[in-house]
Amino acid sequence: MTTTLGARPTRPRKPQLNLTVRSRELLSPSMVRVVLGIDEPERYADIVPPEKYVKLVFLRPGTEHSAADPGRAPDYWQLKEDLPGDRQPVTRHLTIRRYVPERHELWMDFVLHGDDGFAGPWAARAEPGDRIIALGPGGKWTPAPDAAWTLIAADDAAVPAALAVLEALPASARGEVLLEVDSPRDVQPVSAPTGMAVRWVFRSEIGGDEVPALVRAVRGAGWPAGPEGVQVFAHGEREVMKALREELFTRRRLERDQVSLSGYWARGRTEDVFQAEKKLPVGQVL
Numbered sequence: 001m002t003t004t005l006g007a008r009p010t011r012p013r014k015p016q017l018n019l020t021v022r023s024r025e026l027l028s029p030s031m032v033r034v035v036l037g038i039d040e041p042e043r044y045a046d047i048v049p050p051e052k053y054v055k056l057v058f059l060r061p062g063t064e065h066s067a068a069d070p071g072r073a074p075d076y077w078q079l080k081e082d083l084p085g086d087r088q089p090v091t092r093h094l095t096i097r098r099y100v101p102e103r104h105e106l107w108m109d110f111v112l113h114g115d116d117g118f119a120g121p122w123a124a125r126a127e128p129g130d131r132i133i134a135l136g137p138g139g140k141w142t143p144a145p146d147a148a149w150t151l152i153a154a155d156d157a158a159v160p161a162a163l164a165v166l167e168a169l170p171a172s173a174r175g176e177v178l179l180e181v182d183s184p185r186d187v188q189p190v191s192a193p194t195g196m197a198v199r200w201v202f203r204s205e206i207g208g209d210e211v212p213a214l215v216r217a218v219r220g221a222g223w224p225a226g227p228e229g230v231q232v233f234a235h236g237e238r239e240v241m242k243a244l245r246e247e248l249f250t251r252r253r254l255e256r257d258q259v260s261l262s263g264y265w266a267r268g269r270t271e272d273v274f275q276a277e278k279k280l281p282v283g284q285v286l
């Protein structure tokens with residue numbers, strides 16, 4: 001085998017999943033659920049929650065279907081090779097909130113954050129029969145079944161992942177679930193093991209320059225005396241996740257392998273900028 005010095009290793013291409021919208025349901029004023037049918041389910045064996053995500057693909061007008069076969073979804077990887085920079089598809093990460101194998105169905109819950117962007121505005125208007133491409137799935141984290149105490153902390157964008165993780169915990173799990181949303185109107189019903197206390201915290205109750213609501217809630221959680229047996233799943237806005245580092249690693253003396261700490265988005269950045277910044281110090285959560 002020959003290697004070219006300096007050549008970048010090519011990442012394996014994620015499989016493409018062609019999806020059709022089945023329904024849309026408003027879960028709260030700030031979140032909408034889109035239920036999607038998988039067009040060729042036999043091609044997709046690896047959808048095992050929790051914290052599995054896909055990249056949804058948003059195509060530029062005119063690149064949706066091939067002229068030769070208008071019924072067929074285009075091949076994402078072919079489009080990537082063929083299209084010039086300004087017509088390239090745009091991708092957005094979304095959690096698989098639930099996979100229903102007997103109906104070949106995926107549920108995705110989208111934050112309604114306004115008219116900017118692709119994913120949120122698409123979901124707000126999705127109608128049965130609309131088609132979309134996804135790439136994936138990705139995501140490997142699973143909760144340890146024998147953890148003594150589990151903390152799940154998430155903002156709206158990570159609520160779907162947090163609830164998928166919560167549903168994957170054993171019935172004997174003990175710990176806390178802290179979910180940050182804007183106001184009490186954004187609360188959703190949650191079912192949890194009896195030992196997992198669920199608390200919603202509200203940004204609207206915090207002044208603009210104060211400690212973020214989620215950070216304050218994590219500091220005030222009912223932590224056990226020592227770090228042994230603790231596991232943490234904390235996902236959400238990048239700067240809020242950075243603000244949790246001191247609490248988790250310094251004050252609570254947790255090791256890296258006890259913590260899944262992940263930025264899902266960054267305020268004022270599109271996902272493209274957020275992803276590009278991961279290579280820079282500002283983009284690094286861990």
Ligand SMILES: Cc1cc2nc3c(=O)[nH]c(=O)nc-3n(C[C@H](O)[C@H](O)[C@H](O)COP(=O)(O)OP(=O)(O)OC[C@H]3O[C@@H](n4cnc5c(N)ncnc54)[C@H](O)[C@@H]3O)c2cc1C
Nearest residue numbers: 093094095110111113117118119120264265268269270271
């Ligand atoms: C692994 C993973 C899983 C994720 N799962 C989900 C999920 O299940 N549901 C979900 O809604 N999001 C999820 N996200 C976050 C989502 O990918 C980003 O929020 C993404 O930016 C949304 O794309 P967009 O096209 O709607 O907005 P963009 O075009 O990316 O951004 C447009 C503007 O909206 C702002 N913005 C983006 N997201 C938010 C937000 N949540 N709140 C306020 N302002 C925002 C941006 O800062 C920017 O100013 C996940 C991210 C990751 C990495």
